[in-house]
Amino acid sequence: MNPIHQMRSLPLSFLPISARVDFLHFLACNKPAVRTKLFHAYAKLHLEDWCNSYGLFLRVDSESFVCIARDPEVAEQILDIDRKYEPHEKLFGLLLGYPECCSDFIASIGESNIDHTEQQIIQWNFSGEFKRINPSNYLLGTSLICHLPCSSNCQPSLDLANQALDFINRYKDESCLAPWLIWVD
Numbered sequence: 001m002n003p004i005h006q007m008r009s010l011p012l013s014f015l016p017i018s019a020r021v022d023f024l025h026f027l028a029c030n031k032p033a034v035r036t037k038l039f040h041a042y043a044k045l046h047l048e049d050w051c052n053s054y055g056l057f058l059r060v061d062s063e064s065f066v067c068i069a070r071d072p073e074v075a076e077q078i079l080d081i082d083r084k085y086e087p088h089e090k091l092f093g094l095l096l097g098y099p100e101c102c103s104d105f106i107a108s109i110g111e112s113n114i115d116h117t118e119q120q121i122i123q124w125n126f127s128g129e130f131k132r133i134n135p136s137n138y139l140l141g142t143s144l145i146c147h148l149p150c151s152s153n154c155q156p157s158l159d160l161a162n163q164a165l166d167f168i169n170r171y172k173d174e175s176c177l178a179p180w181l182i183w184v185d
Ligand SMILES: [Zn+2]
Pocket: 099, 100, 101, 102, 103, 149, 150, 151, 154, 155, 156, 157
C-alpha cells in the first residue's frame, strides 16, 4: 500500500497534534511503531479501523496509551516496557525507531529529566541543514523528527529528517502534508 494513501486516511482529528509527526515517520521512514495517547472516546474505534484497513496492529493500555505497529508483539512490548519501574529509556527509544545515539542520550539523562532537557535542547543552535532536527515544533505537529536529538549535529537524526522531507517533497500537493510545507523551498 502506498504510504501516502495511509497518511491521507489517518483519523488525525481524533489524535494529539504531535502524533501526526510520529505517523509521518511510521509511514515515510519505516519507524517500527507509534505510541500516543487517546483523548477522545471515538479515537480508538477510528484508529482501529485505520489499522485493520492496512493490516496493522493496535494495542491500548489501561491509561489510554496506544501503540500502533506492524508487528503485534512490538506494540505489546512497548506498552509493557513503559509500565516497568526499572530504567527502560534505551530499549523504549530503539523500539520506537529513535537513533541509538539519541536513545543512549535519553537513557543517560533519565526519563524524569526529559522535560527539563527538552527545554534546553530547543535553545541549542541548530545551524544549516541541522535546523531540520530541531524538535521544538513537535507539539505543533510540524517538526521533521519525533524524538529528542542527542546533539545539534546528530547525523542519524538528520538522516531521519531528510527521509521525512523527501516524502513531503514528493507529495507536497497533498493537503495532509500541508503542516510541513514550511520545510519545502
Ligand atoms: Zn543522536
